[in-house]
Amino acid sequence: MSAVATLQKSSLTAGRLPRWTPWAVGAGALAVSAGIMSLIGFNLPGWIVIAWLLFVPSMFVAARTVEGHQAGVDRFWTVLVCSAFVLALLPLVSVIVTLLVNGLPGLLDPGFLASTMQYATSQTDQAAAAGEGPVYGGILHALVGSVLVTLAATVISVPIGLFTSIYLVEYSQDGWLSRAITFFVDVMTGIPSIVAGLFGAALLFSLVDPQDSLMGFTAAVALSVLMIPVVVRSTVEMLRVVPNELREASYALGVRKWRTIVQVVIPTAISGIASGVTLAIARVIGETAPILVTAGVAVRLNTNLFNDWMMTLPVFIFRQLQNPTSPTAVGPSIERAWGAALVLVLLVMALNLAARLIARAFAPKQTGR
Amino acid sequence: MSKSIEAIDLDVYYGSFLAVEGVNIRIEPRTVTAFIGPSGCGKTTFLRTMNRMHEVLPNATVKGQLLLDAEDIYASGVDPVRVRSKVGMVFQRPNPFPTMSIRDNVLAGFRLNGIRMGKAQADEITERSLKGANLWNEVKDRLDKPGSGLSGGQQQRLCIARTIAVQPEVILMDEPCSALDPISTLAVEDLIGELKEHYTIVIVTHNMQQASRVSDKTAFFNIAGTGKPGKLIEFDYTDKIFSNPSVQSTEDYITGRFG
Amino acid sequence: MSKSIEAIDLDVYYGSFLAVEGVNIRIEPRTVTAFIGPSGCGKTTFLRTMNRMHEVLPNATVKGQLLLDAEDIYASGVDPVRVRSKVGMVFQRPNPFPTMSIRDNVLAGFRLNGIRMGKAQADEITERSLKGANLWNEVKDRLDKPGSGLSGGQQQRLCIARTIAVQPEVILMDEPCSALDPISTLAVEDLIGELKEHYTIVIVTHNMQQASRVSDKTAFFNIAGTGKPGKLIEFDYTDKIFSNPSVQSTEDYITGRFG
Amino acid sequence: ADEAPPTTNGGGAAPAPAEQQLSGTLTGGGASSQESAMTAWIQAYSSTQQQVTVQYNPVGSGGGREGFLAGQYSFAGSDSVMDEEELAQSQEICGPEGAFHVPAYISPIAVAFNLPGVDSINMDAETIASVFKGDITTWNDEAIASQNEGTELPDTPITVVHRSDDSGTTENFTEYLSAAAPDVWTYEAGDVWPSEEAAENAQGTSGVVGLASQTEGAITYADASATQELGSVAVKVGEEYVPYSAEAASKAVETAERVGGGAEQDMAVELDRATEEAGTYPVVLVSYHIYCTTYADQETVDLIKSFGEFAVSPEGQQAASDAAGNAPLSSALSEEATAAIESITVQ
Amino acid sequence: MSQTETRGSAVAQTTDTEQPPVDAPAGVPLDNRSGRFGDRLFSGISLAAGIVILVVLAGVAAFLIRDAIPAVVASPEELDRDTSFWGYVGPLVAGSVVASLIAILVATPVGVGIALFISHYAPKRLAQPLGYVIDLLAAIPSVVYGAWGALVFGAALVPGYAWLSEHLSFIPIFGPTHSTTGRTLLTAALVLAVMVLPIITSLCRELFLQTPKLHEEAALALGATRWEMIKAAVFPFARAGIVSAVMLGLGRALGETMAVALVLSPGPLTASLISTGNSTIPAEIALGFSEAFGIRRSELIAAGLVLFVITLVVNVLARLVVARYKDFSGAN
Numbered sequence A: 001m002s003a004v005a006t007l008q009k010s011s012l013t014a015g016r017l018p019r020w021t022p023w024a025v026g027a028g029a030l031a032v033s034a035g036i037m038s039l040i041g042f043n044l045p046g047w048i049v050i051a052w053l054l055f056v057p058s059m060f061v062a063a064r065t066v067e068g069h070q071a072g073v074d075r076f077w078t079v080l081v082c083s084a085f086v087l088a089l090l091p092l093v094s095v096i097v098t099l100l101v102n103g104l105p106g107l108l109d110p111g112f113l114a115s116t117m118q119y120a121t122s123q124t125d126q127a128a129a130a131g132e133g134p135v136y137g138g139i140l141h142a143l144v145g146s147v148l149v150t151l152a153a154t155v156i157s158v159p160i161g162l163f164t165s166i167y168l169v170e171y172s173q174d175g176w177l178s179r180a181i182t183f184f185v186d187v188m189t190g191i192p193s194i195v196a197g198l199f200g201a202a203l204l205f206s207l208v209d210p211q212d213s214l215m216g217f218t219a220a221v222a223l224s225v226l227m228i229p230v231v232v233r234s235t236v237e238m239l240r241v242v243p244n245e246l247r248e249a250s251y252a253l254g255v256r257k258w259r260t261i262v263q264v265v266i267p268t269a270i271s272g273i274a275s276g277v278t279l280a281i282a283r284v285i286g287e288t289a290p291i292l293v294t295a296g297v298a299v300r301l302n303t304n305l306f307n308d309w310m311m312t313l314p315v316f317i318f319r320q321l322q323n324p325t326s327p328t329a330v331g332p333s334i335e336r337a338w339g340a341a342l343v344l345v346l347l348v349m350a351l352n353l354a355a356r357l358i359a360r361a362f363a364p365k366q367t368g369r
Numbered sequence B, C: 001m002s003k004s005i006e007a008i009d010l011d012v013y014y015g016s017f018l019a020v021e022g023v024n025i026r027i028e029p030r031t032v033t034a035f036i037g038p039s040g041c042g043k044t045t046f047l048r049t050m051n052r053m054h055e056v057l058p059n060a061t062v063k064g065q066l067l068l069d070a071e072d073i074y075a076s077g078v079d080p081v082r083v084r085s086k087v088g089m090v091f092q093r094p095n096p097f098p099t100m101s102i103r104d105n106v107l108a109g110f111r112l113n114g115i116r117m118g119k120a121q122a123d124e125i126t127e128r129s130l131k132g133a134n135l136w137n138e139v140k141d142r143l144d145k146p147g148s149g150l151s152g153g154q155q156q157r158l159c160i161a162r163t164i165a166v167q168p169e170v171i172l173m174d175e176p177c178s179a180l181d182p183i184s185t186l187a188v189e190d191l192i193g194e195l196k197e198h199y200t201i202v203i204v205t206h207n208m209q210q211a212s213r214v215s216d217k218t219a220f221f222n223i224a225g226t227g228k229p230g231k232l233i234e235f236d237y238t239d240k241i242f243s244n245p246s247v248q249s250t251e252d253y254i255t256g257r258f259g
Numbered sequence D: 001a002d003e004a005p006p007t008t009n010g011g012g013a014a015p016a017p018a019e020q021q022l023s024g025t026l027t028g029g030g031a032s033s034q035e036s037a038m039t040a041w042i043q044a045y046s047s048t049q050q051q052v053t054v055q056y057n058p059v060g061s062g063g064g065r066e067g068f069l070a071g072q073y074s075f076a077g078s079d080s081v082m083d084e085e086e087l088a089q090s091q092e093i094c095g096p097e098g099a100f101h102v103p104a105y106i107s108p109i110a111v112a113f114n115l116p117g118v119d120s121i122n123m124d125a126e127t128i129a130s131v132f133k134g135d136i137t138t139w140n141d142e143a144i145a146s147q148n149e150g151t152e153l154p155d156t157p158i159t160v161v162h163r164s165d166d167s168g169t170t171e172n173f174t175e176y177l178s179a180a181a182p183d184v185w186t187y188e189a190g191d192v193w194p195s196e197e198a199a200e201n202a203q204g205t206s207g208v209v210g211l212a213s214q215t216e217g218a219i220t221y222a223d224a225s226a227t228q229e230l231g232s233v234a235v236k237v238g239e240e241y242v243p244y245s246a247e248a249a250s251k252a253v254e255t256a257e258r259v260g261g262g263a264e265q266d267m268a269v270e271l272d273r274a275t276e277e278a279g280t281y282p283v284v285l286v287s288y289h290i291y292c293t294t295y296a297d298q299e300t301v302d303l304i305k306s307f308g309e310f311a312v313s314p315e316g317q318q319a320a321s322d323a324a325g326n327a328p329l330s331s332a333l334s335e336e337a338t339a340a341i342e343s344i345t346v347q
Numbered sequence E: 001m002s003q004t005e006t007r008g009s010a011v012a013q014t015t016d017t018e019q020p021p022v023d024a025p026a027g028v029p030l031d032n033r034s035g036r037f038g039d040r041l042f043s044g045i046s047l048a049a050g051i052v053i054l055v056v057l058a059g060v061a062a063f064l065i066r067d068a069i070p071a072v073v074a075s076p077e078e079l080d081r082d083t084s085f086w087g088y089v090g091p092l093v094a095g096s097v098v099a100s101l102i103a104i105l106v107a108t109p110v111g112v113g114i115a116l117f118i119s120h121y122a123p124k125r126l127a128q129p130l131g132y133v134i135d136l137l138a139a140i141p142s143v144v145y146g147a148w149g150a151l152v153f154g155a156a157l158v159p160g161y162a163w164l165s166e167h168l169s170f171i172p173i174f175g176p177t178h179s180t181t182g183r184t185l186l187t188a189a190l191v192l193a194v195m196v197l198p199i200i201t202s203l204c205r206e207l208f209l210q211t212p213k214l215h216e217e218a219a220l221a222l223g224a225t226r227w228e229m230i231k232a233a234v235f236p237f238a239r240a241g242i243v244s245a246v247m248l249g250l251g252r253a254l255g256e257t258m259a260v261a262l263v264l265s266p267g268p269l270t271a272s273l274i275s276t277g278n279s280t281i282p283a284e285i286a287l288g289f290s291e292a293f294g295i296r297r298s299e300l301i302a303a304g305l306v307l308f309v310i311t312l313v314v315n316v317l318a319r320l321v322v323a324r325y326k327d328f329s330g331a332n
């Protein structure tokens, strides 16, 4: 009974903090922090960190004393959850600003998207660095390469990953095979990307003429090794949470299991699956190391995945940063590298958006109970 | 079109837990059979074995025979999907498909099976089924809205519409009216009365009045105690069960003197 | 401990759809009030506004006043959490926490609020609540098993046990017995009778008999047609409503002549 | 959609008029040090041999040699010479004579530092070794100051920056340190910086140069072409301090001893890092092209000869030097290399 | 009134319209197998996909083991260093584990927090765009993270490191000196944390959004605050998924190559996180691979194999943790 008595039984509005409380407490914390800072020497990060460290407990104490323990705890976590979001924005904003500041000049170079590195030479870079000419060279070959290689990797991994998840969730009765698959998928999540690359290179090396083993497809195979576990793990989680009653409703209508999976289970989980696939794509489209050892280093446009070297954007970025076209005038290379990075990010953003739109078209309508 | 159902020494298990034991029952075609009994006695469980939904749960198994017009649906080689397309089911909890509109929910039995039909036919089936489930007037203006935006009772009637749309030969109903208001309940009861001319119907209900109103025969299930298996105690004409049951516990239950 | 509830010109919206319009009602402390009405007329919707569960749905809004002992629960500055801890709710669909054991489900109200208690006290509350919900005998041997392994009726009684465990001042019940067998239903009805000595109880039911058995007063809701808002038609003593309603549609509904 | 740049190659180093037009694809791989030079060669070469595609995969010396031995590349670029095991292995694909090395890219390694206002500092090998060992920690340390009278040295602490990746530059630099200052630098030469002396480090030439440029007081070693923004150390050879220069670097290679032991035409050299000869700059990186003495088909032989000879020709060397800022081969070396490549035959 | 009529006509139609084209025409025996072909095919494909994964992994493992064995069994002389392979790889293992652990410890609470913010705290209208913004973090390639970490982030942390080494250097991890360039293991770990953040966030977000309304409302109706509702309904529901997400993130952190190679000034193992030193296995492979051949190459691949084993152990442990709660989870 005493436990019951400790439940809040006071009046409904008694002891509610006014709406502006967080702002007031925040302002107070900033002021106190500024005071502390002025004693030990002002700096911006320190100011904010100390203010935050003051804000969290003050909010908690304020809410706790006025609104009660329960509300105090709730406020505390609200502050933490919101802080997590803001905290994550910091690196994001920093990276994006870095990208924009460094990448826009490259992106705005004439022909940056429409030309390759075939005719960009050390001399043209030196001239450009000396202000005597435009920056030649572009990323067309790398852009096309990235798209093709990633597409190939997606075409390999998504069906395998999706079907494996279906097997794990819908078919396997937790037998040894499903355990083995789960186990190995887990292990695959931690393969260093370069090892995946080495594996892909070794595999194709032994399957085709070594002279021809460096090609876009080899890179796609290596990327698939990285992509599959991400697809499987995220899809499995999404399929698992589809309510069984929907499956049963479908079975009860005399619908075959595979149709139930395709038309009931997957559409219900599509938003999560799309998220997972996009995540997997985003991961591999930004990979450098495995491509370095599988696709060679092309400077011209190649649209054939099965023949000749290919360039991708991350490799392009890496090479331009690490081995500038002109060692004596690195400016143009750095400009191209950041420009390419910006393009890559825009590309992934576009993919992401597309995936969301597709998912939304199928997703369960968000209404009510 | 209608089929008889016969269970012979049927035991139903969840893993190693025997939930229902030794059921012997013969349900005639074109009759309505009501299952009554206290909570947890295995009505739902037994009902689900009748269209092989039971085995959808992990580790759920069945022993014995269940004959659908003399064909054992648990014989090896029987395709459970075929069974289910002949034996439809309405669940205790309404479960419309959240990704589908109301119309598509009604047509789910066709759509999900990849059966194409003209718009006219689709509209006709939709209307007939929704009218059959007494839902048409309420939703006819929002057939393209998601089915999950309906009230509980509306959702349940939508599920009934979905089931009768595919015109199965046997319809199993697990407390179909527990979420319905009296009017819808009445409509569903009327519907059952009509459907019985062509179909075999089995209905689980907690409502004695309902059982006595709609059913030709009634089966009373009981359970001796927690952890014990549920058993079929008595199965007879509904009049007989409600007026003059031959087993004492049936009478206790019906008259509310139970427990 | 018990509180009165009074709605003044209450309109309830889903987005721009007016689901319930202009409700004026005064529910006295220590009474049982039954809400009846056809499906979709807004009983659940109105019930959910009484503990501010309505606003949990996206875009759901309320206009007007709802007074809990003269305090408007929709006044600015009111903490919905506090409202809900005074006004408990049992849902139409049983919804035990699947990840908690039966015991933890019963104690969820305390555990959630971070209230610690000794084992003895916890056991006492568990037993009392489960007995109150007529579930004790069935689950006393498996209190540490997950709550999701129970039958539908058992789950619903578990939810009732969970709600009464925290002893709120008002208990809202949305068709609490629709998934229950007669015995459990009887037990819950008995329970309502007992609880009413201390609490204010509002119950939505489709079952006229139940309404007349348990309630002191009955509110009849109705809806003019699809897309129209539901309205409170009549609110009076249950005897009066069932014997001599003052509105024609109430009589039609009660006698089943409706529609 | 490629924009043609104003000139296809700079510096007026027009390639030799081709005697015959060839066609085909030639694939090489290896050291990244010669990548810029290789790009220049390929570009200049393809302006005369338009039907030939030459591609080079800058996977690193080790990767290049491995790919070459596995038949993946027709030639390799390498900062270090093959060891005996590799030479033996090369006989499998190259015939009984195996493979041979031709020096193609010579570049001084600058010992570069970041001290605003100071362009050049004199140091002897011991001092350099002590600095990189961390024994000398400030720029105005007596050991440095005594060799640099007249230069204003600040008391900035020295930050050593070395390569984090396995690298030919590191191998050449540590070889110099252990040969010229064996008492101070007691580690064996190798392409990994000795972990006992780990300091700040970064990946790749541009990595260390970038880091050194950011960090005042930093000292590093890197391909001289990349260090122009930084000051550089004049290294004591004999009695004088020699700043890096193309001539001094190529002289070091010219006077170096041949390794010998391999194929007849092998030009692998063993640099004398401790040389006292005036006008040589011993901290130099030699990057080779590795070819087979014999190839399986005539087409490859023609392509190899045509491209390989162009790379070591005076025109090719000039093109590379314009692009990469390295030291061209001396004319004697160039001629010898041409002859060596000319001797390649079909199996 | 009219209702009975409508129903009557419905049944009339039922009887005289021909049977709708259901899967099996009436009268087909129950064991007709032809209809099962689709199911067979589909389950066959699913099974095959699973087996492909097993085969691929077996391939990777075989490749790793084949190439790793020479180094693992080699003597220190053959390896050309003072220690055996294990002495070489030990510090790298430590570095990898420490870096990933820090990354995961930082990223998990933040990631789950962000996911919660998007699913349960942010206004509904904002939630989608905010989710998209965070997903942008996943769009950034690892080289860019590397470059950013080396150029911007590392440098920005230096004052913090200076403060730590000044005031907290008695704790070994902040001891005795600090890097003046910010190229330290802690920087690398924080960059990794940023990189795994979107993985954890987006998976958790999707799961949190799937939490059954029923259970959320059950908690709220008991007088739970938002946070208590999350504890009671959201977390238990998503528990296995959160672990999965964290494991995916951990895998990424353990396996990340390029970003670490660019951000870190690797060196021998030290206790300090804020001075130069330490390395991770993938970075070591990336940095060493291009000049490696023979036994050195084998050594690097063996290091990769060791990482493989670490991942395996961690995942097995995670699965065991999840399995303990198995009874209490699921979609029903």
Ligand SMILES: Nc1ncnc2c1ncn2[C@@H]1O[C@H](COP(=O)(O)OP(=O)(O)OP(=O)(O)O)[C@@H](O)[C@H]1O
Pocket: B014, B017, B019, B038, B039, B040, B041, B042, B043, B044, B045, B046, B057, B227, B230, C149, C150, C151, C152, C153, C154, C179, C180, C181
């Ligand atoms: N999935 C399951 N796993 C294990 N046991 C179960 C499962 N479902 C039900 N049971 C048990 O089987 C027994 C019969 O349950 P069933 O749901 O068939 O009862 P019921 O007669 O339908 O009850 P109600 O009237 O409450 O719906 C009960 O003891 C129940 O706890």
Ligand SMILES: Nc1ncnc2c1ncn2[C@@H]1O[C@H](COP(=O)(O)OP(=O)(O)OP(=O)(O)O)[C@@H](O)[C@H]1O
Pocket: A367, A368, A369, B149, B150, B151, B152, B153, B154, B179, B180, B181, C014, C017, C019, C037, C038, C039, C040, C041, C042, C043, C044, C045, C046, C057, C227, C230
């Ligand atoms: N989440 C929602 N969004 C939009 N409309 C809704 C939502 N939930 C219910 N409605 C609509 O509001 C109206 C009232 O619904 P409510 O669930 O309150 O009915 P009810 O009286 O409880 O019916 P039942 O007896 O079937 O449970 C119905 O028209 C219904 O379609």
Ligand SMILES: [Mg+2]
Pocket: B043, B044, B045, B092, B174, C151, C152, C153
């Ligand atoms: Mg049941």
Ligand SMILES: [Mg+2]
Pocket: B151, B152, B153, C043, C044, C045, C092, C174
């Ligand atoms: Mg309702």
Ligand SMILES: O=P([O-])([O-])[O-]
Pocket: D031, D032, D033, D034, D061, D079, D166, D167, D168, D169, D170, D204, D205
């Ligand atoms: O040319 P490097 O081997 O020093 O990169």
